[in-house]
Amino acid sequence: xxxxxxxxxxxxxxxxxxxxxxxxxxIRRAGKVLTGVDQVExxxxxxxxxxxxPLFGLIRSRLGYILLDRAGLDALCPVLMGNPADVRxxxxxxxxxxxxxxxxxxxxxxxxxxxALPRRVAYVNVGHSNLTQRVLGALRAVDAHIAxxxxxxxxxxxxxxxxxxxxxxxxxxxxxxxxAADLVIYNSNDTKRKAEAQWRAPPASIVSHLGTKTTSPAxxxxxxxxxxxxxxxxxxxxxxxxxxxxxxxxxxxxxGPDAPGLIIAGGRGWKNEAVFARLDALPPDGPVREVAGLxxxxxxxxxxxxxxxxVCHPRRRVRNACRRGCGAGCSCDCERSSxxxxxxxRYSHLRKRFRSLSLDRGNKRVVRWLAxxxxxxxxxxxxxxxxxxxxxxxxLIGARRSRQAAGRGRN
Numbered sequence: 001x002x003x004x005x006x007x008x009x010x011x012x013x014x015x016x017x018x019x020x021x022x023x024x025x026x027i028r029r030a031g032k033v034l035t036g037v038d039q040v041e042x043x044x045x046x047x048x049x050x051x052x053x054p055l056f057g058l059i060r061s062r063l064g065y066i067l068l069d070r071a072g073l074d075a076l077c078p079v080l081m082g083n084p085a086d087v088r089x090x091x092x093x094x095x096x097x098x099x100x101x102x103x104x105x106x107x108x109x110x111x112x113x114x115x116a117l118p119r120r121v122a123y124v125n126v127g128h129s130n131l132t133q134r135v136l137g138a139l140r141a142v143d144a145h146i147a148x149x150x151x152x153x154x155x156x157x158x159x160x161x162x163x164x165x166x167x168x169x170x171x172x173x174x175x176x177x178x179x180a181a182d183l184v185i186y187n188s189n190d191t192k193r194k195a196e197a198q199w200r201a202p203p204a205s206i207v208s209h210l211g212t213k214t215t216s217p218a219x220x221x222x223x224x225x226x227x228x229x230x231x232x233x234x235x236x237x238x239x240x241x242x243x244x245x246x247x248x249x250x251x252x253x254x255x256g257p258d259a260p261g262l263i264i265a266g267g268r269g270w271k272n273e274a275v276f277a278r279l280d281a282l283p284p285d286g287p288v289r290e291v292a293g294l295x296x297x298x299x300x301x302x303x304x305x306x307x308x309x310x311v312c313h314p315r316r317r318v319r320n321a322c323r324r325g326c327g328a329g330c331s332c333d334c335e336r337s338s339x340x341x342x343x344x345x346r347y348s349h350l351r352k353r354f355r356s357l358s359l360d361r362g363n364k365r366v367v368r369w370l371a372x373x374x375x376x377x378x379x380x381x382x383x384x385x386x387x388x389x390x391x392x393x394x395x396l397i398g399a400r401r402s403r404q405a406a407g408r409g410r411n
Contacts, residue, residue, distance in 0.1 A: 218297025232261030
């Protein structure tokens with residue numbers, strides 16, 4: 001059954017004549033460690049390749065658009081899912097072009113889609129990329145059914161933390177999705193509520209678990225000097241202001257050299273110079289270590305022995321799902337993460353729990369308590385890769401009828 005919040009009139013599986021999955025984000029990220037959104041797009045590619053419905057892939061390149069059929073996607077998938085160190089974006093694009101069933105400059109996109117795809121093809125975009133007026137307009141022109149996943153509206157919530165130019169571009173993208181999508185997929189009811197606040201008449205929607213996969217631990221891929229003596233914590237994600245690494249550094253600084261270990265695993269982001277300076281000043285033999293570029297296998301190996309994974313922002317839902325798959329616990333700042341962390345999460349709202357407590361009486365006590373736990377805390381080990389199957393099979397025709405019944409105009 002679809003997740004909470006669905007507005008569809010029916011939940012019966014009525015497959016479309018074909019699906020068109022947008023792979024622009026994965027192609028642009030080729031050669032880099034996959035982010036959470038990248039992982040979701042990869043999971044949808046794997047799932048749809050195993051489905052019987054005909055599948056096509058759309059890629060926006062510097063020169064125009066590339067269209068692949070299932071054979072082309074089968075050839076591309078193993079390379080995209082391989083070791084990032086062995087892949088380059090130019091290599092992926094050459095491979096995609098060599099297997100393309102059509103390639104056109106931007107001005108001919110509509111004609112390509114009309115000639116190559118069946119009517120009422122279901123377009124699926126889960127990567128926050130390539131949602132331009134040209135693409136959405138071309139899809140409308142060929143009578144495609146449009147499903148878009150919204151992962152968050154963070155640029156609108158925290159505009160001061162974004163790169164220059166990000167906020168107006170993101171706001172325009174959200175507006176285009178609200179006007180053109182037949183179905184919006186959300187990863188939580190919290191995201192649904194915040195996104196729909198941007199639209200006067202929201203499209204039909206479904207709240208679905210994220211698509212991920214369980215990764216086998218690869219201890220040999222952990223860089224030398226990263227491992228710590230248990231118990232230790234790990235914080236995973238790009239080091240940027242909204243994820244509040246400064247809070248963790250404050251807590252560990254207060255506890256001193258005898259604090260449990262903390263591994264900050266992630267690349268450095270933007271507008272966070274004060275935190276970068278603190279990380280640069282960390283003593284090499286201290287309890288806090290920074291490491292970037294870890295493979296999924298290395299992260300899985302670390303999480304297999306970690307005590308807790310501090311989560312300092314509700315956006316971190318993909319990582320929570322992966323932590324559950326590794327049997328690790330999560331310390332989360334609010335219950336928005338509960339859909340993915342389940343009983344393996346201990347929820348601590350930073351503002352409510354710590355605002356009135358000194359570091360010594362509050363944070364230090366909480367961290368010590370977490371580090372000294374010996375029982376399993378009902379941790380789960382599960383394959384979360386199967387929990388989004390209902391979403392990839394949702395009836396987009398029903399979604400379009402729901403939209404039409406609501407009297408919404410087309411753009």
